[in-house]
Amino acid sequence: MHKPKAMMDLAAWLVLRFEEDQQTYLDDLKIAIKLVSAVLSTDIPHPFSHAGLLVQVGQWSYKLYACDSNLGTLNNSIEAYRHALRLACGEAEMRLEICLQLANALLVRALKTANPAEFVEPTTTLAGLLEEPSLDHSNRSAVLNSLAVSASMYFQLSGDIQDLIRSIGYIEMILGCPSFKKTSKIEPIMNLIQTLIELIKHLENPSSYDVLRQATALLDIAITGYTGDDFPYATLLHPAGLLAGHFDATKRLEHLEQACKLTKLASCVAPLGSQRAECLCILSQRLSILFHNSSNEEHLNEAILCAEQAVKMVSSDDSIRSSCLADLGAFLLERSQASHRSEDLYYAKGVLLEASQIVPSTHDIWSIVMQNISAANFLLFRLTQDAQFLDLAIDTLDDMLLQQRPVQSKLPYLLSNLALLLCHRADGNRGVDEDAVFMNRWMSGLHHSEPLIWKFNGSVADVDRALELMHTVLQSVDDGHHDWAHFHLHLSLIYMDRYMMFLTRPDLGRNALAELDSAISAQEIAQNSLPSTHASRADLWAKLSATLSARYYTRHDPADYDKIMHCLSEGMKCYQNDPRTRIHLARCLAINLIQSADHMGASRALEEAVRLLPRACPRSSSGYDKQQFLATCYGLASLSAGVALAIDRSFAFVLETLEGSRGLVAGFFLDARTDLSALRSEDPDLARKFESLGEELNRDSINIKGLFHFSAQNEVITQDNLEANRNIQLQREFDDLVGTIRGKKGFREFLLSPTLDEMMATACHGPIVVINFCPFRSDAIIIQKNHLGSVRLPHLKYEIVKDLAHKLINMNSYEIHTSQFLHLLLSWLWVVLARPVLDYLGYTHTPEQGEPWPHIWWIPTGETIYFPIHAAGIHDKDTDETVMDRVVSSYASSIRSLIHSRRGGLAKPPSSTKDRQQALLVSMPETPNQSSLPFAVNEIATIEPLIQDMGLTPTHRKSENTNEVLKSMKNSTILHFAGHGMSHASDPTQSCLLTQDWTTNPLTVERLRQENLQDTSPFLAYLSSCSTGANKNLKLADETIHLVNACQLAGFRHAIGALWEVSDQHCVEVARGVYETLKEEGLTDEAVARGLHRATRRVRDSCRDVTMRNRRSTENNEKSDFEDDIDKQLGYLEREFRVLGIDAKLGSADRERDAEPVDDNPRPQVHAPSFLWVPYFHHGA
Template structure:
């Protein structure tokens, strides 16, 4: 019984990273060892030794004292923290970038003792001879990782690496080519050899690491996730050797496998954990492809493939079916049924491995798991059947180059990609896809700023002192060169504003590209806001999805608007302007031609979800909350939010596509925020979820917003909708008018901090770009922008009410957080 309890708790630890589970597993295993005379089968004792050794190593790893630089440390592992450090050495990263293990060296010493005992209990002809040596190699790798980052221990990690390779070589010698474990051992060996070659600078070892990666990729029986890591590792090594062509091909291969490693039958928790470990992989692959002279459309296709994987699976099951319904109604009906079943919430599945789950209810029932797996296979088979029908060969396949260019019919789409190799803007226009290099945008700076922005989640720190240099930096390194390239170099002379859709990747998704500019200047040409109307999209595919089924201007009769004001929310600060906001926009909504969905503002989550199904517009004035640990649990705060929150997950599960959903206006804090940098590629936030649920347009906020200013922004947006009608271009236009108006009123009451920049003092824009960047870099460093420290802790995003702001200095950037996503 103790063995089952130990194994179950180790499994729970692997899913939750809750060390309480690991401690229980170790305690139960130690109890069993004290009773080893009761083991009737000798092999059982060897297995117990090896399992306990692995668990002791994990306890010794502990929680890292500080996160390492995310360039690859966040990228390569969804299982073992030691592999993270191996990859840093593959890249030649400094030892200071690796984790600092704070566990006890006694644990790794005992792990070595136990593993050697297990090996000594068998001989080379035993079936587990290779497996036990593979475990021994892992133990040595854990020991090396601890010793290299703990000089206070005065232990030699070099010898541990050599012994790890020796153990791995023994394991490989006795593992047949078709054994799935072989690829895992090869993966570990690549890391050990790369770390040794970094110490010795031996090109022979580097060449051996490349060969081992190739062998691992040839293991057809290996798990897809191991293939992904091996391909990414091989690509990185090749790029480091200036083999850009094959290196980019390997990274592309890794990206192409990402969706296959996230089957629909797996839980959202499992998908999120895996994708966090591969944050930035698609961006690196796209950069490497551009570096190898691949076409921008090719690089863009890979970028699209490797970002928004979970959203892509969701869209596959919620795609528009008008053509299929007309041609093959039976197939369309079956597709809809299977899609809804796949996207339906399974509370057992999603909550099974939460940290506080009880062991007796934590395991999925076999029948339920089999049901999900069978659904997954049945769905895939149905998709193949549909593709065999005439005219449907590209059903659910990634958008073609022609389809992506068609998406730019109303204005260019700009994908800004940054990685450790280079930064680029891939520009989609109606007749072409091009790219321009952004040589002054550096990945390390972007990640540092993104972490800084996460760390400064309090509204009080979003001041002109922080934002002035940031917005000027964004302008100089990205926005201005892009807009100049597009020919948008001046403010339009009439009201015919060009429209640009921004798709930022990685850490850039945390930054307000729409607000970039020299706002302290008297000239109105040196800001994004004064040259173009800006909208955002999480991907080209999501933009195409939001445009399916055009809304006609005369189709608004007898439609409803759901207006919700949450002036009082349990255990949250009051929002006195929320009621005023709804009262201000209600007559405008009626003038548009919509009826109000309910006489009273619905308060509970279930009431809101039910009324959403019959409402064309949702306007929510209340609190929003972003969840750092699980972005799918980010939510709007209803009256019952503490036990039944209106989460990203629930919004995604609402089948709203069959009705005409025009606008979700989320007048709340942080509805576009992702508190966990590693989940940025997935864009799992409330704004994106409303789009996936069926809304063509969503207005939200990147961070905290001012309660009184929300009223004026909303009024101007709905006033524009009243004047021009419910058509696509009007939503972004209305928000553009509103934030320009708020900016003007804010700037008229404030002046720039005289210590913030030399540019303001001179009142003349520097003609030398290098000098400007140097000046801004010094400013950013002064404010701690490039600090490596960040915060993954969840913080409530609470709007600031009027009395509190009266105690603060007047801020000129209250307009910045408001953003538009949509068609």
């Protein structure tokens, strides 16, 4: 009795020792098997079940087989299981366990013998078990798992993908079992991973891809639901690595995508700390590669998030922190270029500098970090044009070469980058790539362009060294290198520099065209080497087209022209590439198609460019980046609309084009502040979420200009990238939310451009006139409540408009009001623009006494926004040949903004409200560092009693600071500011009202439009200040960024301002007239525009009375130059402009000009006070 027990105890101890060191104690396992076999054969009574002992023999024999791979050992295991099964007749649980182990051993033998027939018995046995009615969920999972193993093993013999599909199907059944959800056994997951590995080994089978995606998705479900102990995450990294290797060999994106999914799963289950950080680093690197090869920026965004999480997950002394920082900095640099995010460049440099301080200089990664720091400094040079950054970038790489520090595999990159930097330093006139320069010339078309040449005054030695470095690079790699294309691109840029150098330096005695040919050849090699989905493909097409254009300007070879047009067309069709590059390619293509009279093709190209604008200028970008980009798209909307009109596209299409591609920044504010009353009634929570998200997105808290105020030194700047990533996430949430709202019944059109019916309904109070002008035609599109039409404006010529607008915005107040320029400008506007529109509408005379005055809303585009269309006319004669003597004028930045203004509720009449409404009156008679405004106090004193008579409570604040104005404004129905205004020359968002603390805390456009006063429905912002409607940045004209529009975006229904400097004294008279009308008619929409119209007309008439008396005293009844003949009128104006030094060709190009006699008599002068009323204008509902 005791002997069998002792033998079994000894066997158990021997097996335990074997488990600790299988190689050393293999004999222990053999002895243990013999001991159990001896117990089985003894006649001595013992408490052990024969079936149980046989199972023990079977299990230990199976372990032994795993060590010695002896088929006889495996057969012993199988026989022991079979014998045990015969003995365990009445024990269902034991029989099930034995069947499973027997089946597993049989499967191993089948695979060992490579005999498909051997699979029949285990598979049949397992299938039979599934039919057992007593099989519970837990045991069912075990049987299914064995069947999955069986199918996977059989695949290794058959090679039939269907076997793997069956295996995956069994595992899918396991995941559906309640027992798996409760216990989360790891075996099925490990089997699934093994199945994945088998699939990866046979990816040459076309049907493998679908199965691979299915298996990966199933694995995601399994691991997400796994609740067991720590998962062996490294088992996921193995198949992920195999897939990444397949991608390297085949360049098939499916491989890399699945590798990223598996790596992401591994990072989810890896323990927190350095292990998960390591997984996140691997994932971020693969996502970056995926971005490069798919052009999908979402992959790059995710890579940055992963790298950022990895950095936060490791301590400052962790050995992998430097690698995490290096990856994060590199990816931020990539996104700063791919998504044009300046803040990313700033953050990248800070991250890389931190990495450089903790990574040893002997470490391989140090070389990569330093090269990226050099790249960051170069990009800062591109952004700021500060040569210190370029010198620092070059010095960094030169130091690395001197110290012989770069890793050998990274040396080609260092040399290539150094060559590029040397080229940029060689040409001090250029801070951008050649393609940008040539593309600007392309804007005027190929047919009429002359060769573009700038004087090369840089270092010849730098260019020669750059070429030598690139030759070294290309000799060190073969044409299979994955950056072969980029190396040739750098080579082409060097050849372009040599071309310009030899072209402008004939003393060097070299053939410039040979260098140009070499540049084109290098770019063609680069283009042919890039995969069709690569993120840089459109950029390469752009560079090749620019370089070809340089040769076309010189040789005028039609073959080059065809190649250029092909490059532009192909680059435009790189649908996943940078939308900004594609927009410029489309525009260049369109301009040249226009010159070839292919207006249909041009329209298609421009339509694509306009469609790309929202992608190229996303909500999540900083205000600085939005403006920088939109300045490059100047005139795109009008050009597209003009071409559409030329081919008779519908007015609806033309208006939709203009509405969708002008005022993008303002549109983002309008989106966030759209009327939500219907949504609040339907779904209040959704409305609150939308309002919150929209306002957070519009809050531009990233001060980009402030970020770049550090000097060009390698200083660590502590700043995280949370804000940029947060904005990207907010935009994603915002877009998803808009999609959800549009899915609700009745909200399908939510935030979409206004429909044609909505536009025409907006004209119910008077016509809306959209002025569209572009290089080859100008039109006025006229919207009436029951009619759409247009008027060609052939004499509103593109170059004349640009010249006169530039002249106007660069004149000071004294010049404007003491020269004849403004008189001539208003006369010209009348002849070429205003009168044709008014004649079309039938407004041919001043309304009779008692007749209602017509009201027009003008929506100018481009440089026409600088012109006072409301004041156009012949004002030195007592006639009705003026706009203001025929109609009341208002302005709007877009039809959409007009609709937005009118959807807000009108302010309630003061008498109908419980609490008296407030009017904030701010006067600034004395402003720091500015001239005194003595009439500012008089102005407030004049309007204050009128406002009291209107039933409002005026609050007069004298010399107030910015924060107090903003605070008081929130509860005011009327804001009246009498003080100085200032228009910023380059950044219109920094134009400001000059409060007491304006030098340190200015009340800027940016501050004003950040305010959201929608809920209080303020009625009128009256800015009695200079230049509150001015935007001196011509390239941002279509964005209508000025103080008046900012007040409307903040929520004011109406705003009154001035286009340029105004007279302090006349401000009092104009303000009096406006508030007198409001007192008489109440706070109505018409009263504001009518009040300003009456006031300025009254001031004009009083000034004109003086002027006309003076004029009549000097006139000798000479014949008027202004007759009905438009050519004669333009001829007169042309001569008068020429007297002022403005060579404006106003008449028809084909008009014969009569010789004009010299007039020795002095021209009658218009007195300066005549036009002091002109700058005032009304913006609003």
